[in-house]
Amino acid sequence: MRESASKRSAAARTSAAKTGAAEKETGAAQKPASTASAGKAAPAGKAAPAKKAATEKAATEKKAAPAKKAAAAKKAPTAKKSASQAKKSAPAKRTSAKRAPAGSVAPLVKKSAPPKKVTIAPKKATAAVKGLAPAKTVAAEPPGGESRTALVRRARRINRELAQVYPYAHPELDFDNPFQLLVATVLSAQTTDLRVNQTTPALFAKYPTPEDLAAANPEEVEEILRPCGFFRAKTKSVIGLSKALTEDFGGEVPGRLEDLVKLPGVGRKTAFVVLGNAFGRPGITVDTHFQRLVRRWRWTDETDPDKIEAAVGALFPKSDWTDLSHHVIWHGRRICHARKPACGACPIAPLCPAYGEGETDPEKARKLLKYEKGGFPGQRLNPPQAYLDAGGKAAPPLGAG
Numbered sequence: 001m002r003e004s005a006s007k008r009s010a011a012a013r014t015s016a017a018k019t020g021a022a023e024k025e026t027g028a029a030q031k032p033a034s035t036a037s038a039g040k041a042a043p044a045g046k047a048a049p050a051k052k053a054a055t056e057k058a059a060t061e062k063k064a065a066p067a068k069k070a071a072a073a074k075k076a077p078t079a080k081k082s083a084s085q086a087k088k089s090a091p092a093k094r095t096s097a098k099r100a101p102a103g104s105v106a107p108l109v110k111k112s113a114p115p116k117k118v119t120i121a122p123k124k125a126t127a128a129v130k131g132l133a134p135a136k137t138v139a140a141e142p143p144g145g146e147s148r149t150a151l152v153r154r155a156r157r158i159n160r161e162l163a164q165v166y167p168y169a170h171p172e173l174d175f176d177n178p179f180q181l182l183v184a185t186v187l188s189a190q191t192t193d194l195r196v197n198q199t200t201p202a203l204f205a206k207y208p209t210p211e212d213l214a215a216a217n218p219e220e221v222e223e224i225l226r227p228c229g230f231f232r233a234k235t236k237s238v239i240g241l242s243k244a245l246t247e248d249f250g251g252e253v254p255g256r257l258e259d260l261v262k263l264p265g266v267g268r269k270t271a272f273v274v275l276g277n278a279f280g281r282p283g284i285t286v287d288t289h290f291q292r293l294v295r296r297w298r299w300t301d302e303t304d305p306d307k308i309e310a311a312v313g314a315l316f317p318k319s320d321w322t323d324l325s326h327h328v329i330w331h332g333r334r335i336c337h338a339r340k341p342a343c344g345a346c347p348i349a350p351l352c353p354a355y356g357e358g359e360t361d362p363e364k365a366r367k368l369l370k371y372e373k374g375g376f377p378g379q380r381l382n383p384p385q386a387y388l389d390a391g392g393k394a395a396p397p398l399g400a401g
């Protein structure tokens, strides 16, 4: 199981070079749930969260012995400072341990290996990516009284846990090239990725290039796009951006943020989906799931997507940004839903300050989990080739293991 999970993980990382969640700048697509996570997802009645938290706490405290006062230091932590800060601020873990009572959560991830040493180096993380850097500013003080060091550790721990639950996380839109991903992402506003995946084959068969789509008869395109909803506006957008690609970029999708956001109907979120998944450039996709979850986890209190992007980007190395986006969005679609988060079946309950916002009874919570479609993780009708090459196979539904 582990081996296949790691295979999937490898596949996912490869495929993660591709897509991400693709709701348009406004879209909130709910999807079914998944796989390997399943097995991890539910063994009821095991009280791991509290234990886990205790293990972590012990590990943290072990490191954190000296210099209580030094913890007050404001910045540029040396290793010692970090440790003392961590001690002072351990409340995050303590809190979650309190809130996620033993036995009430069915942990998906059992490993209680001591937390890896985390490099707490927001310096690297805050570094701007040329041309697409989000972070202008970084939240000086984390919300909730947690120290910055503790926040960074907790955030990275959450990401690691989610990577194990969703080792195959990848963009859920089918695409073969940047143009297709760009169009599919625009179409995904206010509808599901599955619906888009069912619609785009006909569109790209008839209009395979930007030039073809730019010259298309809008009424014919509208007919094809009708199932996606808002089909008139979407037709206008995809024809408009195809014209812009043809006239301004030689028929190629540009690989720079500043160029992408000039295209009609393309905002930062869509641009980062394309950059991260079609060009392999790190990007954080702040969609509706991402916004909701990072606030629940108290990674930031910001509400503006650009500020969220900056604050969260500062917690992780750039190299993590694209996969992080997939993990968060997959978790939002499958477990941590907007209205009924399935806290009782959540693998990261011990790390979550919002535990209890949703159903905590493991049995009831499992019923809230969303499932995969078509036997493959996610909503792709054509799973990424890298995923298949790495031995990817149909995933059991969450909670089935």
Ligand code: SF4
Binding pocket: 296, 335, 336, 337, 341, 342, 343, 344, 346, 347, 348, 349, 352, 353, 354, 355, 356, 357, 358
């Ligand atoms: S709020 Fe979301 S992340 Fe937190 S425990 Fe509940 S389901 Fe998990």
